[in-house]
Amino acid sequence: MANKYEMFSVHVTEVEQATPLIKRFTLAREDGAPMPAFTGGSHVIVQMQGADGSQFSNAYSLMSDPRDTRSYQIGVRLEEQSKGGSAFMHQQVEVGTQLTISSPNNLFALDPSAGRHVLIAGGIGITPFLAQLHELEGGATDYELHYAFRAPEHGAFQAQLASGPHADNTHFYIDSLDRKLDLAALCASLADDAHLYVCGPKPLIDAVIATAAKAGIADQRVHWEQFAAAPVTGAAFTVVLAQSGIELQVEEGMTILQAIEKSKAAKVECLCREGVCGTCETAILEGEAEHFDQYLSDEEKASQQSMMLCVSRARSARLVLDL
Numbered sequence: 001m002a003n004k005y006e007m008f009s010v011h012v013t014e015v016e017q018a019t020p021l022i023k024r025f026t027l028a029r030e031d032g033a034p035m036p037a038f039t040g041g042s043h044v045i046v047q048m049q050g051a052d053g054s055q056f057s058n059a060y061s062l063m064s065d066p067r068d069t070r071s072y073q074i075g076v077r078l079e080e081q082s083k084g085g086s087a088f089m090h091q092q093v094e095v096g097t098q099l100t101i102s103s104p105n106n107l108f109a110l111d112p113s114a115g116r117h118v119l120i121a122g123g124i125g126i127t128p129f130l131a132q133l134h135e136l137e138g139g140a141t142d143y144e145l146h147y148a149f150r151a152p153e154h155g156a157f158q159a160q161l162a163s164g165p166h167a168d169n170t171h172f173y174i175d176s177l178d179r180k181l182d183l184a185a186l187c188a189s190l191a192d193d194a195h196l197y198v199c200g201p202k203p204l205i206d207a208v209i210a211t212a213a214k215a216g217i218a219d220q221r222v223h224w225e226q227f228a229a230a231p232v233t234g235a236a237f238t239v240v241l242a243q244s245g246i247e248l249q250v251e252e253g254m255t256i257l258q259a260i261e262k263s264k265a266a267k268v269e270c271l272c273r274e275g276v277c278g279t280c281e282t283a284i285l286e287g288e289a290e291h292f293d294q295y296l297s298d299e300e301k302a303s304q305q306s307m308m309l310c311v312s313r314a315r316s317a318r319l320v321l322d323l
């Protein structure tokens with residue numbers, strides 16, 4: 001598949017420690033030219049290169065005002081399970097550092113058919129909503145933001161939310177103070193034309209999806225986004241690369257992409273390695289995939305026409321790919 005992202009160079013103009021674990025980075029072009037336009041919910045893929053030649057690539061939501069294209073802002077949480085990218089951003093990126101980023105893409109846009117937007121953020125999952133709040137400001141559609149974090153010091157950007165134009169629409173939930181979000185009550189009280197949006201850790205996303213389903217809320221009214229691919233689980237299986245006839249064993253705990261790269265059996269273009277960008281999309285000729293990406297729609301996943309090699313695995317013992 002053709003890469004629909006354009007990559008370009010930026011430099012870091014500001015770094016702010018927002019919480020003990022979250023930093024906000026401001027990125028701009030060195031020549032001062034405007035950045036590509038984006039809408040709230042968009043992400044960019046940031047490529048990082050260490051002095052020792054190490055390379056990392058992560059997707060981050062844009063959190064700044066979409067109306068201001070002089071710069072972008074991203075929020076980066078230092079992840080304990082970091083593949084290296086978030087640690088690199090925290091430890092090696094400073095004002096003046098050059099990075100390569102992609103043009104923005106939006107897999108988490110506000111649905112214009114919604115009569116009310118109900119936004120649920122967990123921790124660093126607040127970032128796409130900060131951009132969307134700019135779009136909602138003064139608009140005709142009602143909205144409310146529910147923002148949960150584990151302790152007062154971990155609630156990034158809460159001061160700006162508590163005192164700005166969105167204060168009346170924002171509700172805070174703090175685990176350590178036993179102030180918890182009652183998802184069942186929230187879903188039960190949802191109007192028929194309201195849409196739910198959730199971004200944050202996987203347990204929160206799973207809980208929102210399950211609670212909404214239990215409350216009879218249609219799938220099309222529930223939107224979610226999570227970066228950082230889930231850990232690879234599941235039994236080993238065989239992949240056949242149809243163009244060369246090469247057979248590979250994909251071991252437990254390994255992705256198809258890793259198996260292909262290890263064997264050097266084919267070259268696969270891959271930008272994010274998190275199931276977000278779509279560059280590693282590959283046609284399935286035989287067998288069934290177990291999809292873990294966020295790029296394909298539910299219909300596309302069900303059709304079993306293609307899959308993302310960086311995160312998805314096989315449901316069958318054997319997969320034949322058009323590679």
Ligand code: FES
Nearest residue numbers: 273277278280310
């Ligand atoms: S590399 Fe981005 S979806 Fe696989």
